[in-house]
Amino acid sequence: MINPKSNIKGRGAQQNTHNRFFELSHEVRDDFLEFCEKEGELPDKNKAQFLNVFPKTIVNKVASPDVGMAYSMNMYQGCEHGCIYCYARNSHEFWGYSAGLDFERRILVKKNAPKLLEQHLKKKSWQAQTIVMSGNTDCYQPAEKQFEITRQCLEVFLKYKHPVGIITKNALILRDLDLLKSLAADNLISVNISITSLSEDTRRILEPRTATIKRRLKVVKELSAYGIPVNVMLAPIIPSINSHEILPMAKAVSEAGALSIGHTIVRLNGAIGEIFTDWIHKTLPDRAEKVLHQIENCHGGTLNESRYGVRMRGEGQIAKQINDMVNLAKMKYFKNKVMPKLNTKLHEPYKNGQMKLF
Incomplete structure (x- = not known):
């Protein structure tokens, strides 16, 4: 049973957890709430704020051996999508904010990202490797409609004939179909x-401000129709919430044109454990303890899992059932499909913005 009345409208997290790097914390007191009620004021306006930041670099080397990417870049920190399970929430604490509501409402915007990317791609020492946009937060989150930083970065990748990967759950990606088709013509996307x-x-x-499932399936179908290779992440799989949907989801995305699927089993590290626990007791109170215990079953009795090689797939009987089901889905619906390896050979002559004659 879903209990939406207890939720803050349009948000995943229902609280601001304490930032572990701060000695002091604050709380919303009952007398303040009573004052707001008497004065007819809202204690929280629940509005997103966009804050400009100016990093010195934009391309990050990924040290984690089980993430599946070597380099990533993020145009935004924080994400309006508000996915309750998002592993990136903890990173917002490094910026001085909470992993809870702040993550969804304090969005840091890197307007100089295209310039920094161009500087990086022109380095003499740089050897082309796929750079993935959205290693941390979604490059097509709602803020992108206003700032268009992702589109500008795609223009840079196209200019320098450099391979790029994208991770998103937003249909806004279709806005940039012209650039994606041009990149795909050289196997760069x-x-x-x-x-x-x-x-x-x-x-x-789970994902209050994301594109509908119908629109996401449309994205898979439309990109695939233009020869743009699509992998679908069935992630995370959460026991007793979406674990029963593995085969139907795999079938649907395969029929839409996806070439492969991937998955992770949910893990609730750092502040995410507290945020998720608070959320599920408010949103799905009838199955809250069942879900939490099954997540713990996948991670050695804890919601937290950080061990490389284990953290993404879990362990124990429930995790085995999930992993076996995904393997079955791959054999059943993706037997003769393969994601192509992107082209890293074109970039070198374009470092100066044009082809070398000799």
Whole structure:
């Protein structure tokens, strides 16, 4: 049973957790709430704020051996999508904010990202390797409609004939179909679309400000129709929430044209454990303890899992059932499909913005 009345409208997290790097913390007191009620004021306006930041670099080397990418870049920190399970929430604490509501409402915007990317790609020492946009937060989150930083970065990748990967769950990616088709003509682009459920009810509570499932399937179909390779991330799989949908999801995305699927089993590291626990008791109170215990079963009795090689796939009987089901889905629906390896050979002559004659 879903209990939407207890939720802050349009948000995943229902609280601001304490920032572990701060000695002091604050709380919303009952007398303040009573004052707001008497004065007819809202204690929280629940509005997103966009804050400009100016990093010195934009391309990050990924040290984690089980992430599946060597380099990433993020145009935004924080994400309006508000996915309750998002592993990136903890990173917002490094910026001085909470992993809870702040992550969804304090969005840091890197307007100089295209310039920094161009500087990076022109380095004499740089050897082309796929750079993935959205290693941390979604490059097509709602803020992108206003700032268009992702589009500008795609123009840079196209200019320098450099391979790029995209991870998103937003249909806004179709806005940039012209650039994606041009990149695909030289095998310079691959897209990873995240689909966590086929149920709109489930999607709305897990990922409150994301594109609908229907629109995401349309994205997979349209990109595939233009020869743009698409992998779908069925991630994360959460026991007793979407674990029963693995085969139907795999079938749907395969029929839409996806060339492969990937998955992770949910893990709730750092502040995410507290945020998720608070959320599920408010949103799905009838199955809250069952879900939490099954997540713990996948990670040695804890919600937290950091061990490389284990953290993404889990261990124990429930994790085995999930992993076996995904393997079955791959054999059943993706037997003769393969994601192409992107082209890294074209970039070198374009470092100065044009082809070398000799």
